[in-house]
Amino acid sequence: MNLSRTRTTAGADGLRALHDAPSTAVLGFDFDGTLAPIVDDPAAARAHPRAADALARLAPRVGALVIITGRPAAVAVEYGGFEGIDGLVVLGQYGLERWESGELTVPEPPPGVAEVRERLPRVLAGAGAPAETFVEDKGQAVAVHTRRCAEPQAVLDGLRGVLGELAGSAGLVVEPGRFVLELRPPGMDKGMALRRFVEAGLAGGAAPSMVLFAGDDLGDLAAFDAIDVLRGEGVPGVKVCSGSAEVTALAERADLIVDGPAGLVDFLETLLPG
Ligand SMILES: O=P(O)(O)OC[C@H]1O[C@H](O[C@H]2O[C@H](CO)[C@@H](O)[C@H](O)[C@H]2O)[C@H](O)[C@@H](O)[C@@H]1O
Numbered sequence: 427m428n429l430s431r432t433r434t435t436a437g438a439d440g441l442r443a444l445h446d447a448p449s450t451a452v453l454g455f456d457f458d459g460t461l462a463p464i465v466d467d468p469a470a471a472r473a474h475p476r477a478a479d480a481l482a483r484l485a486p487r488v489g490a491l492v493i494i495t496g497r498p499a500a501v502a503v504e505y506g507g508f509e510g511i512d513g514l515v516v517l518g519q520y521g522l523e524r525w526e527s528g529e530l531t532v533p534e535p536p537p538g539v540a541e542v543r544e545r546l547p548r549v550l551a552g553a554g555a556p557a558e559t560f561v562e563d564k565g566q567a568v569a570v571h572t573r574r575c576a577e578p579q580a581v582l583d584g585l586r587g588v589l590g591e592l593a594g595s596a597g598l599v600v601e602p603g604r605f606v607l608e609l610r611p612p613g614m615d616k617g618m619a620l621r622r623f624v625e626a627g628l629a630g631g632a633a634p635s636m637v638l639f640a641g642d643d644l645g646d647l648a649a650f651d652a653i654d655v656l657r658g659e660g661v662p663g664v665k666v667c668s669g670s671a672e673v674t675a676l677a678e679r680a681d682l683i684v685d686g687p688a689g690l691v692d693f694l695e696t697l698l699p700g
Pocket residue numbers: 456457458459463464465466467468469471494495496497562564569571573603604605606608643645
């Protein structure tokens with residue numbers, strides 16, 4: 427493993443801890459933009475062609491593999507091709523849902539989601555949202571995408587206020603992302619999900635010896651925060667940014683920057699025996 431690839435001493439310490447004791451390491455990943463290249467249609471997103479194989483080969487070598495995604499857990503499993511990966515846990519909808527070994531746990535959505543679903547078309551029409559504005563219904567949340575609009579950032583910025591009001595009036599919060607505003611339940615984020623996963627310990631009861639998380643989008647900053655807290659408590663950690671021109675906030679805080687999903691898979695393959 428090439429420790430000099432890291433930009434920080436703490437990151438090099440974290441990678442060294444991974445190298446020294448992989449069997450008690452926790453490796454966490456975001457899905458879209460990190461394991462799966464970004465595409466215009468959310469339903470067309472698929473994991474990088476080498477991602478599932480790399481994860482399947484890593485699974486028996488590390489303490490735990492967890493994907494923490496804004497997607498419904500079952501969707502990430504399907505789009506990722508992750509069905510047969512023993513030992514992989516997928517926490518969907520920012521940690522509300524859990525998939526492991528084919529078992530899926532999904533809570534009842536709060537009533538605010540149905541309210542937002544019903545009111546959203548009128549709110550979008552009233553705000554003059556272009557026809558290319560796309561609504562993704564995720565069951566626990568509703569996402570408004572502007573990627574396919576001619577001016578996606580301007581449309582997104584123009585919708586922030588009305589969608590914030592709509593979410594607030596229904597007891598939901600707005601989660602901003604790459605040309606998307608998600609109206610979702612409060613009370614859980616990727617940092618809390620990662621923290622709980624780590625605190626639950628590894629199969630067999632061992633405490634994780636290090637934690638790595640790789641992400642690309644604003645929702646992943648909470649997981650970076652969790653890594654910082656763990657480091658403060660003496661658990662080595664590595665923050666990996668799947669770099670893009672669309673979001674720069676993660677790169678500023680990352681120990682290691684890789685070139686999108688292809689770069690992440692290349693990195694994962696360096697953790698495997700040749
Ligand atoms: O937490 P993640 O796994 O990164 O999921 C976050 C959201 O990702 C998806 O949207 C993003 O990817 C789409 C497909 O590449 C892209 O078209 C869109 O512009 C991106 O924002 C997904 O559709 C959302 O449901 C996820 O919450």
